[in-house]
Amino acid sequence: MTAPEPTPECELCEAAKITEWFYEDDTCWVADCEVCDVPMVVWKFHGNEPPESEVEHMLARLGSVADDRLGLDGWSFDRVMRQIPDHFHAHARDPNWWFRRFGRK
Ligand SMILES: [Zn+2]
Ligand SMILES: [Zn+2]
Known part of the structure; x- marks a missing residue:
């Protein structure tokens, strides 16, 4: 008997x-991205x-969460799927997300 193959996990699933x-x-579903700390x-x-x-539909739902959390006009859609290209997702990024996430704590 062979051991079961490890199944590749999708981070978004x-x-x-x-x-x-x-x-x-x-x-x-809409939640904070663990990597970027912005809604996605x-x-x-x-x-x-x-x-x-x-x-x-998804961009509209993301938009209403982003409006609540980041303020009207305080963010923009980022539909580029850099890390996980095979599972649809989109971020709502505010201009300071990079600094907040990777800058000085
Ligand atoms: Zn997936
Ligand atoms: Zn992210």
Whole structure:
């Protein structure tokens, strides 16, 4: 008998179990990104091509959380999926996120 192969874990699927969510529905959830410390929306399905209607829905949900937490006009969408290109997600970044996250504590 061979040992079971270690299954490659997707960080975003994994994060779904450990992160505190600001918002959740059947399509997506919104939480703070552990890496960046800004709100992000994550599709509930593993894949990088959600239907356009769901993309709009997700960006709208992320937008309302970002407005609450970062202030109206205090942030912008970042849809570049640098770390995890195969699972749809988007960040709402405020101009100071980099300093807050990586600057002096
Ligand atoms: Zn992030
Ligand atoms: Zn995933």
